[in-house]
Amino acid sequence: MEKITSVREWSVAIRINHWAMALSIFILIVTGLYIASPFTLAKGETVSKFFMGNVRYAHILFGVILLFLFIWRVYLAFFSRFHADWKDFLAWTNIKNFIHQIKFYLLITKEGPEYKTLYGPLQSLAYIGLLFMVFVICVTGLILMGAGYHTGFTYVAATILRPVENLLGGLAMIRYIHHIFTWFFILFIVVHIYMAFWYDAVLKKGTVSSMISGNIFKRVKE
């Protein structure tokens, strides 16, 4: 007889990190697209308007929050007391599973590969990619932010990163890379949300709710 049990998959820290990151990335995309191509507020006196200023404030605030969430996530990957998952990011090294997973996604096979890691082979690559994207967008963001400050944390960060700025071709190129990576985030979010629901629909393990409750369902034979 089969029984369905509930197994803890995500620690509280990972879940808070996930949703805080989701929120800040969403706010950063919206405010970032406004900063990239702003609309004019023609009505009223200049002195009583500060819309771009406020949008930039929100963008910088959540940018710094994203940076610390990134550092926290990398810390959890190595030192989490619940489950340090850095090895799970290497699931893609199993080539057999990798090909099997592609077949499963392309609906050629009906069953996905068996793996004991937290992430599937394609998932692990996607999340390495996401962390890389967060890293690049944080570094370029710090440089862009630091250029306008002449004291404090941001100034120190920008001064340390000045060689990177020169290497990539100045603030203009940094800004352009920052803009391109925004689109990578948008594409990632579209696919990520779909895949979460797809897993939920196909494997019926409660993938979507697991990131809220922390638990995933498993069939266990008695």
Next chain:
Amino acid sequence: MAKGNHSDYKKMIDRQYKDLMKHCQEHMEQVEKNLPESTDDLHEMLRARGISRREFVKWTSAITAALMLPPIFRPMVAKAAENFSRLPIVWLHFAECTGCSEAFLRSSYPNVDDILLETISLEYHETLMAASGYQAEQNLEKAIHDFAGKFICVIEGALPRGLDGKYLTLGPKGKTGIQVAKEVTSKAAAVICIGSCSAFGNIQAANPNPTDSVSISKALGISTVNIAGCPPNSVNFTGTLLHYLMFGGLPALDSLGRPVWAYGKRIHDYCERRPHYDASEFVEEWGDAAALKGWCLYKVGCKGPYTYANCGKVRFNDGISWPIMAGHGCIGCTEPGFWDTMAPLEKPLPDKSYGGGEKTVDKIGIALTGVAAAGIAAHAVASAIRHRKDDRINTEEEKHD
């Protein structure tokens, strides 16, 4: 902070400036002893041009402040200005338009900076000297020989490396630019690159760069002081030279060799139109109502946010105006490779297109997102069909149970 600490800090700063002052005084004495006599009397020249003593003193205050020195250094700046013509200078021209020289030499109402540049002891300047041919060559050799290790080498223009440097040959002996530059800079006390060509390569080095032009520092592998700009402000050049005269050394430079006192801050942060940026008031197209009101030029391609320079503070042509004040956005001419990185110059950066068409990053991004959405829809339908039976199997199994 405690009061005691504060006074300690003040004492420390005071001591630092006192030491600096002592160093400066000693160095000025050294300069007056070692360098040749001034050819012109600056004060007489100023009087002849209708610049009063009072205006000169005002100018020294401005330069002292610009160099980030306290007011006690004002007399030293004045003294350095008087000794300005003692400094031997060799001015080289390579692949460039001479626009920088022009910008320095021509101004509607010559101010102290311009007159100072006229008093400069130019041992060699290809555009300004009377000599030509072998005579000119002799002048250069003599200057390098007489003032070896003492003269300042000022360079305008990039160095083409293509065809072994033969895209640029100079003088009666047909030396390549790289040869001349190597000979002169090896004996110079310091190399000051005037303009973005010599500092970073500028338009000669812009894509596709057929002559393989590069900056002086890259071509010769030496470190230079880069007074970037296309053209740069004369204040940035005279200030750097005054600093050299006063302290016997070059001012603090940023990682690209630009003096920090002039290129330490961004155009955007000192722009008079900045409040309009923060208030979301933008010029949408040239000549619209917003342009008449002097709103922010960000949406018509101002590159001020990516450019380090002091244009907005010192302005050009006797402080009359500067590009953004005149109604056109900054094109970022003090930054390396600005023709490539800042393009399109009159549109915001994300409007850079690929393949010469209309394909901007945003259009590509929207298209890719659309493709992803369509792919997802197709995959969802296909999955629904492919995995439809899964439920039946489960329910059948449950029935069996």
